[in-house]
Amino acid sequence: MNATMLKSSFVSGVAARPQLPTPFRSNGSRVCMRVNAEAQLSGNWLPGAENPKYLEGLPASYGFDPLRLGQDPGALEWYKQAELIHCRYAMAAVAGILIPDVLNKLGALNLPDWWNAGKVAQDNSPIPFNTLIALEIFAYNFVEIKRWQDFKKPGSQSEKGSFVGLEGFFQGSGENGYPGGIFDPLGLSKGPGFEAMKVREIKNGRLAMIAFLGFTGQYLATQKGPVDNLIDHLKAPLANNFTTNGVSLPIQAHPLLTVLHP
The missing domain is CATH 1.10.3460.10 (Chlorophyll a/b binding protein domain)
Structure with a gap:
């Protein structure tokens, strides 16, 4: 098979390739991905599950009633x-x-x-x-x-x-x-x-x-209050988070994290 035949075969294959959906098509060196969050959340809170009929019409329910408390x-x-x-x-x-x-x-x-x-x-x-x-x-x-x-x-x-x-x-x-x-x-x-x-x-x-x-x-x-906690975290994220407060985790934070505190 000569170079001309190889080029022709390649072009034909590209033309026959199915087009990707618009959100996933390549745009130059970057892939444009647009996700409509509201559309994603408009279904069920558990993907693949069926929304209970009795929750239809409730604002922002998303079918969430794992214990079936709303059947009555x-x-x-x-x-x-x-x-x-x-x-x-x-x-x-x-x-x-x-x-x-x-x-x-x-x-x-x-x-x-x-x-x-x-x-x-x-x-x-x-x-x-x-x-x-x-x-x-x-x-x-x-x-x-x-x-x-x-x-x-x-x-x-x-x-x-x-x-x-x-x-x-x-x-x-x-x-x-x-x-x-x-x-x-x-x-x-x-x-x-x-x-x-x-x-x-x-x-x-x-x-x-x-x-x-x-x-x-x-x-x-x-x-401390939430604003002080946020300020401390922004100043030193690795030294001030839920792993270093000594309460959130049942294990002691790694000693190296304390070195990072200013």
């Missing part, structure tokens, strides 16, 4: 509301930890560390501790009863006579867990993007719950 429709609705409330509490807590901590570092504020803030506030409060606890229990009980009543009968808390003439403030969005009214000053529950906002809230809330657990674990391990 009544229980599923309560779990949905419980996650929503925990998400909101966690987002408020994480913001309440990070924002003052950052402002302290910038010199704009001088507030106590988050794990000590409650004690400092109580030491400077004119209200005795036992009285404060009683007031908080009463307030939380009132709010939770109102939430439970609205859960059992959505919209009932805006009915006339349900709250000493102020029930108009509880005029909700009509959907359980999304109060609307004065709790939605921007009117996001009325716009076309309401469903997308639900997904964003759940995702950010889950991240906040994990972050709060991380903040708690960091303090127990290092006696």
Whole structure:
């Protein structure tokens, strides 16, 4: 076979080769790979598994219910509301930890560390501790009863006579867990993007719950807040991480890592 025949055979083979999908085609010396994260997450949390039918329609569920706790429709609705409330509490807590901590570092504020803030506030409060606890229990009980009543009968808390003439403030969005009214000053529950906002809230809330657990674990391990931990890690990543705090791992960190600490 001469050189001309070899060249012709090679060209024919290249022409007959199936084209790669667009995301994997070579572009010069670099392979362009585009991954749509949202499309990847739109399926099941466990690749190859089938989404439970009873989770269809829930924002950002991704079929995650390995213990099948949501098979009971009544229980599923309560779990949905419980996650929503925990998400909101966690987002408020994480913001309440990070924002003052950052402002302290910038010199704009001088507030106590988050794990000590409650004690400092109580030491400077004119209200005795036992009285404060009683007031908080009463307030939380009132709010939770109102939430439970609205859960059992959505919209009932805006009915006339349900709250000493102020029930108009509880005029909700009509959907359980999304109060609307004065709790939605921007009117996001009325716009076309309401469903997308639900997904964003759940995702950010889950991240906040994990972050709060991380903040708690960091303090127990290092006696520092998240901003200080981040600054220490950025200064010396190998010397300041979960392997070197003496708590996270059941084994002692390698002695060489301590040498790297500035």
